[in-house]
Amino acid sequence: MTGQSETGTGAPAMPAAKSAASRRRAAFIELDAVSKTFSTRDRSSTLAVDGVDLDIGASEFVSLLGPSGCGKSTLLSIIAGLIQPTSGEARIEGKPVLAPYTNTGIVFQSDLLLDWRTVLGNVLIQFEMRGLKTAPHREQARALIGSVGLADFERKYPWELSGGMRQRVAICRALIHDPPLLLMDEPFGALDALTRAQLQIDLQSIWQSTRKTVVFVTHSIEEAVFLSDRVIVMTPRPGRVRDILEIDLPRPRGLDVREHPAFTEAILHVNHLFQDMGVIRA
Amino acid sequence: MYARINPLLWTMGSFAIVFAVWEAIVWFFAMPQYLLPGPGPVFVSLAGNFAAILSQTWWTAATILAGFILAAAFAVPLAMVIVISPLLERLIYPPMVATQSIPKIALAPLFIVWFGFGVVPKVAVAFLIAFFPIVIDTIVGLRSIDPAMLQLARSMGAPPYRIFLKMRLPHALPAIFGGLKVASSLAVVGALTGEFVGSDKGLGYLLVQAAGNLNTALLFATLVVLSALAMAFFYLIEVLERIAIPWHASQRTHPH
Numbered sequence: 001m002t003g004q005s006e007t008g009t010g011a012p013a014m015p016a017a018k019s020a021a022s023r024r025r026a027a028f029i030e031l032d033a034v035s036k037t038f039s040t041r042d043r044s045s046t047l048a049v050d051g052v053d054l055d056i057g058a059s060e061f062v063s064l065l066g067p068s069g070c071g072k073s074t075l076l077s078i079i080a081g082l083i084q085p086t087s088g089e090a091r092i093e094g095k096p097v098l099a100p101y102t103n104t105g106i107v108f109q110s111d112l113l114l115d116w117r118t119v120l121g122n123v124l125i126q127f128e129m130r131g132l133k134t135a136p137h138r139e140q141a142r143a144l145i146g147s148v149g150l151a152d153f154e155r156k157y158p159w160e161l162s163g164g165m166r167q168r169v170a171i172c173r174a175l176i177h178d179p180p181l182l183l184m185d186e187p188f189g190a191l192d193a194l195t196r197a198q199l200q201i202d203l204q205s206i207w208q209s210t211r212k213t214v215v216f217v218t219h220s221i222e223e224a225v226f227l228s229d230r231v232i233v234m235t236p237r238p239g240r241v242r243d244i245l246e247i248d249l250p251r252p253r254g255l256d257v258r259e260h261p262a263f264t265e266a267i268l269h270v271n272h273l274f275q276d277m278g279v280i281r282a
Numbered sequence: 283m284y285a286r287i288n289p290l291l292w293t294m295g296s297f298a299i300v301f302a303v304w305e306a307i308v309w310f311f312a313m314p315q316y317l318l319p320g321p322g323p324v325f326v327s328l329a330g331n332f333a334a335i336l337s338q339t340w341w342t343a344a345t346i347l348a349g350f351i352l353a354a355a356f357a358v359p360l361a362m363v364i365v366i367s368p369l370l371e372r373l374i375y376p377p378m379v380a381t382q383s384i385p386k387i388a389l390a391p392l393f394i395v396w397f398g399f400g401v402v403p404k405v406a407v408a409f410l411i412a413f414f415p416i417v418i419d420t421i422v423g424l425r426s427i428d429p430a431m432l433q434l435a436r437s438m439g440a441p442p443y444r445i446f447l448k449m450r451l452p453h454a455l456p457a458i459f460g461g462l463k464v465a466s467s468l469a470v471v472g473a474l475t476g477e478f479v480g481s482d483k484g485l486g487y488l489l490v491q492a493a494g495n496l497n498t499a500l501l502f503a504t505l506v507v508l509s510a511l512a513m514a515f516f517y518l519i520e521v522l523e524r525i526a527i528p529w530h531a532s533q534r535t536h537p538h
Contacts, residue, residue, distance in 0.1 A: 082433050102439035108430045116452050116529040128448060129438035157529055 027055035028181070028213050029079055034088035036074050048074045050238035051088070058180070059211040063224035063231045065270065067279045071239025072217045073185050079215060080106060080183050092181070102130070104181040105174025109189045111166040113158040119145060120154040123172045130177070137176065144172050148202065164195035168202075175206070182207075182214045188223065197255070200226055204252060221274075225266045226253060233273055243273055319499040328503035335488065335507050342473055342484040343511055345401060349408020350469040350515075354462060357413050361420030366446070378417070386411040386472065390479040404476030404484070411472035412465035416458070423457025424450050456530045459523040466519050470512045485511075 031054040039045045049071040056062050064072040077083045078090050081101040090097045105126075113122045123141045124134040145154050148168040158166055167187060174182060188196045204227060207214055218224050224231045231245040249262055257263055274280045301321045307313070308320040315323060328335065364371045386407060393403035427450055435445040477486025485508050492501035524533055 077433070080433075080437055082436060100436040100439065102437060104437060106434055106437050108434065110428065110430060112428060112431050112434055114449065114452070116455075116527070125448070126438060129435055129440035129444060131440075131444070159529070159531070159534070 026058070028058040028060070028093060029056040029215070030054075030091040030094075031075070031079070032089045032091065034075070034078055034085045034090060036071065036078065036083070037086045047238040049078070049085070050240050052239070052241055054232065054241060056213060056215065058213055061207055061214045061216065061227060061229045063216045063218055063228040064234060065218060065221065065224040065231050066234030066239060067236050067274070068219060070234045070236050072219075072234055075239065076183055076185050076215060076217050080104060101181075104179045104183055105177070107167070107170050107174050107182070107184045107187040109186040111158070111163075111170040113166055113169055115158055118155050118157055119150060119161070119169050122158065122169055123176050126173050126176050141172070141176055144176055145169070148172060162195075163191055164199060167191065167199060171203070171206070175210070175212075178210075180212055182212045184214065184216045186217055186219070189218070196223075201252075201254070203227065208252060221267055221270045222258070225263060225270070226257065231266070231270070233270055235277055236279055242277065243270075245269065316496045316498050319502060323499045324502040324506065327497075327499035328506060331500060331503060335485075335504060338483060338485050338488045338504075339507055339511060341401075342477065342486065342508075343515075345404045345473040345476070345484065346408055346469045346511075346515065348401075348405045349472055350412050350466060352405065352409045353412035353465055353469065354416055356409075357416035357461075357465075358420050358458065361417045361424065362446075364417075364421055365424040365450075366442075378414075382414050387475045390475050393476070394480045399480050399482070403479075404473050404481065407476040408469045408472030411475075412469040415464040415468065416461040419457045419461025419464070420454060423454030423460075426457070427453050455527050456532065459519070459527065462519050463516065463523075466515050467512060470508075470515065474508075 031052050034049060034052045035047070036049040037045045037047050052075060064075060066072045074083065078085050079092070079097065079101070081090075081097040081099050084098070092101055114125065117125065120138070120141060123145060124137060127134050127137055142151075142154060145151065148171065150165060150168060150172075153161060153165065158169070161169070167190075171187070188199050191199065200223060207227075216224070216227060225245075225247055228247050231247060232241055233243040233245065234240065235242045245266055247262070247266060249257055249260055271280065275282055305320050305322075308318055313320075319327075360374070364375060389410065390403065390407050393406045397403040397406065431449060431453075432445060435449055440448075473484070474486040474489075477484040478490060481487045485504055488504050489501060489508075492498070492504060527533060
C-alpha cells in the first residue's frame with residue numbers, strides 16, 4: 001500500500017509513489033480542476049468542491065471517502081453529468097460530460113424502488129425509461145435477480161422485501177443494461193451492519209466478474225478500504241483531494257482481510273488524516 | 283375472538299343500537315312527530331314515498347356525478363400544468379387561490395341568474411366546490427417525488443414526458459385519490475346547495491318541500507336516502523382506488 005499526498009500540508013508522512021497514476025492504463029474518467037459553488041437562498045455561496053484533479057482507470061474500483069458535506073456526492077453527480085461544475089471539466093472516455101451520462105448505472109442510499117412495480121418490473125424500468133422494449137431483456141433480468149439471491153422474489157413488491165433485499169434490486173437495476181460504469185452514492189449507508197457486510201462482499205464479487213469501473217461514495221473508512229483499489233480521501237468542505245491510498249490487498253477479500261496488516265495500516269492512516277483535518281477529535 | 287364475527291353482523295348490530303336509542307329518545311321525551319319521528323314512521327314514509335324519492339334521487343345523483351367528473355377532468359390536468367410549468371404556475375396559481383376564498387355556496391344565487399333554474403347552476407356549484415381539493419392534492423402528490431428519483435431517471439436518458447408518466451404520475455395517485463374522496467363529499471354539498479336555492483327537482487327540493495309542510499317523517503326519509511347516496515358515491519371512489527393503487531400502504535391488508 002502506498003500513500004500519495006496531493007495537497008500535502010502536514011499530513012503524516014507516507015512513502016510517496018508518484019508512479020501510481022502513470023502505471024495505470026488510460027483514464028476512463030478524468031476530472032480536471034473541477035470546482036462547484038452552490039448559491040444559497042440568502043445570495044451567499046458555498047464552495048462545495050474545490051479544484052479536484054483525478055483520473056480513474058477503466059475497471060478500477062475507486063472510493064470517494066470523506067466526512068458528511070465534503071462534496072463527495074457532488075463530485076459523483078458531476079461525473080454522472082447530473083450537475084455541471086462551476087469551473088473545470090469532467091471527461092469520460094475523453095469526452096466532456098455536458099449532459100447526464102446515460103451509459104451508467106447509479107445506486108443511491110435510498111433504493112428508489114417504485115412501489116407499484118414488482119422486483120422484475122423495477123429492474124426492467126431501466127429499459128422502459130430508455131424507450132426500449134422490455135420483453136427481450138426479461139430472461140436476462142430474471143437471471144440477474146436470481147444471481148443476487150432473489151429468484152423467489154421477482155413477483156414481489158418492494159414493501160414485501162427487507163432493506164437489504166431492496167438495495168439488491170436497486171443494484172440489479174443499475175447493472176441490467178451492462179453499463180461500463182457503476183456510480184454508487186453511499187449505497188449501504190441505511191443498512192444494518194450484518195446486511196452491509198454481506199452486500200460489500202456481494203458487490204466485490206459482482207465487480208470481479210464484470211470488471212466495471214466503480215466510483216463508490218462512502219463515509220465509512222472500513223468500507224472504502226475493504227472494497228477499493230484506490231481510496232480518495234477528501235477534506236471537509238470545501239472538498240479537496242487530501243490523499244490517495246492504493247489498497248494492495250489480494251482479492252477476493254473476505255472478512256479475515258480486516259486482520260491483514262495492510263488493512264489495519266490503511267485504516268490507521270486515514271484515521272490520522274481525519275484527526276489531522278479536525279474531522280475526528282482525539 | 284371478536285374478529286371471528288362476520289363484519290356484516292357488526293354493521294347491522296351497530297345500526298340496531300342506533301335505532302334503539304333513537305326510538306328510546308322519542309318514547310322517553312314523548313316527542314311529537316313533526317319534531318322528531320321515531321324510526322318506524324320514517325321507514326313507513328320512506329316505503330310509502332319510495333317511487334317519488336327515488337325519481338328525485340336519480341336527478342341529484344346525476345348532478346353530483348356531473349359536477350364531480352367535470353371537477354376531476356379539469357382539476358387534474360390543471361395541477362399537472364402547474365407542476366410542469368413554473369411560468370403557468372405563477373400565472374394561474376395566485377388568481378386560483380384568490381377565487382377559492384369566495385364561499386362557493388354564496389355563488390349559487392348568481393348562477394341561478396346566469397344559468398336559470400335547470401340543472402346547469404347545480405352542476406356549476408358542485409363543480410366549483412369539488413374542484414379545489416383535487417387541484418391541491420394533485421399538486422402535492424406530483425411534487426412529493428424524491429429528487430434523487432428524478433436524477434436516476436435522467437441518468438437513464440428518459441425524456442421529461444416519460445419521467446412524468448412512469449414516475450411522477452403513478453407516485454401521485456394516492457394523493458390524487460385523497461383529493462377525489464374529499465371532493466366526492468363536497469360535490470354532494472354543492473349539488474344540494476344548488477337545489478336549495480332554486481329547483482323543482484332533486485332531493486334538495488324534496489327536503490325544502492318536506493320542511494315547508496312540516497312533514498318531518500318525509501324529511502328524515504329523504505335524509506336517509508341522501509346519506510346512502512353520498513356513502514355509495516364515496517365507496518365507489520374507494521373501489522376505484524383499490525383497483526388503481528393496490529400497491530399503496532393504505533390498501534394493503536394487514537395481518538391481525
